[in-house]
Amino acid sequence: xxxxxxxxxxxxxxxxxxxxxxxxxxxxxxxxxxxxxxxxxxxxxxxxxxxxxxxxxxxxxxxxxxxxxxxxxxxxxxxxxxxxxxxxxxxxxxxxxxxxxxxxxxxxxxxxx
Amino acid sequence: xxxxxxxxxxxxxxxxxxxxxxxxxxxxxxxxxxxxxxxxxxxxxxxxxxxxxxxxxxxxxxxxxxxxxxxxxxxxxxxxxxxxxxxxxxxxxxxxxxxxxxxxxxxxxxx
Numbered sequence: 001x002x003x004x005x006x007x008x009x010x011x012x013x014x015x016x017x018x019x020x021x022x023x024x025x026x027x028x029x030x031x032x033x034x035x036x037x038x039x040x041x042x043x044x045x046x047x048x049x050x051x052x053x054x055x056x057x058x059x060x061x062x063x064x065x066x067x068x069x070x071x072x073x074x075x076x077x078x079x080x081x082x083x084x085x086x087x088x089x090x091x092x093x094x095x096x097x098x099x100x101x102x103x104x105x106x107x108x109x110x111x112x113x
Numbered sequence: 114x115x116x117x118x119x120x121x122x123x124x125x126x127x128x129x130x131x132x133x134x135x136x137x138x139x140x141x142x143x144x145x146x147x148x149x150x151x152x153x154x155x156x157x158x159x160x161x162x163x164x165x166x167x168x169x170x171x172x173x174x175x176x177x178x179x180x181x182x183x184x185x186x187x188x189x190x191x192x193x194x195x196x197x198x199x200x201x202x203x204x205x206x207x208x209x210x211x212x213x214x215x216x217x218x219x220x221x222x223x224x
Contacts, residue, residue, distance in 0.1 A: 004155075032211045043117070043203055043215030044156070051211075089155060093211040099163075100146060100171065101213060103155040 002027045004090050006104035013080055013111050021075040021107045023064075023090035031092040033057075033066050033073040034101065038087040047075075047088070080111045116140045117216040119204050125222045126194050134189045134219050136204030142214075144207040145187040147171075147179060149200040150218075156203065162187055194223040 007022040025031065032051045036044040048057030053068035062077045073090060090104040117138045126132050136145065143164045148156040148171075158171030160179040168179060176198060180188045191198055199222050205213040 034211060041217075043217050044205075044213075045215070046212050049211060099144075100158050100161050101156075101211065103148075103157075105153055105155040 002031070002092060002094055002102040004092055004102055004104035006088075006090050006107050009087075009106070009108040011107060011109050013109070015082055015111055015113055016079045017111075019075070019077040019080045019084075019109065021088055021090075021109070023073045023075065023104060025071050025073065025090070025092050027071075027092055027094055027102075029095045031094045033064070034091040034093070035062070035064055035073070035075050036089045036091060036103075038089065038106070040086070044089060080109070082111045082113055085109055085111045117204060117206055117214050119202075119216040119219050121219060122217065123220045125224065127224050128195055130194050130223075132191045132194055132221070134202055134204075134221070136187045136189070136216060138185050138187075138204075138206045138214075140206050140208070140214060141184070142206040142208045143184065144209065145181065146205040146207070146213065147177075147187070147189045148203045148205065149173070149198075150203060151200050159189065159202075191221075191223075194221075196223045199223045 003026045034049045035047040037047045048059040050057040050066035056065045087106045091101045146161040147159040162181045178190045202219045204216040207213045
């Protein structure tokens with residue numbers, strides 16, 4: 001079945017540091033890939049997505065590239081801010097079968113001033 | 114007003130009680146979902162519905178049931194709550210293409 005694996009958290013960084021959160025997946029076919037973000041006390045929000053190999057999703061300074069050869073979709077940001085502190089979820093949606101998201105376990109990011 | 118609302122936001126109940134969590138949306142989406150979130154496990158799909166007459170089980174449907182009363186309403190029921198159903202529950206909607214819109218969540222505690 002489909003699965004998503006994310007790096008363990010929490011990730012603690014100083015403001016303006018470079019961020020990478022690793023995500024790898026297992027899926028049949030050609031899934032779409034997503035990063036969702038959950039700020040404290042809120043529901044999840046879509047951060048970015050990519051629907052085919054080599055696509056790059058980007059939003060709010062965050063980027064992730066769909067790498068089919070390594071089945072990865074790592075999230076990066078060049079300079080994090082305190083306001084980026086949140087839990088980040090990698091997810092996939094298969095192009096066959098159940099049209100629902102499969103989520104990773106989430107990675108908590110803490111950015112210190 | 115929020116596009117996806119959930120009631121109640123917090124609930125404490127006792128083992129064996131029946132409880133219903135409600136979700137309403139104003140986005141006009143056909144697809145609605147119920148997830149539970151547990152620490153370290155991410156979100157897991159309980160049930161989903163692609164229209165009023167279409168209900169599907171997710172990964173962890175045992176102990177839960179749902180009702181799609183209208184396009185805008187999708188309720189989750191726990192017929193006889195047990196402590197390991199203590200979790201944060203999220204409703205979500207989608208117009209397709211994978212982008213889902215989440216409600217604020219319901220924190221359920223079963224004693």
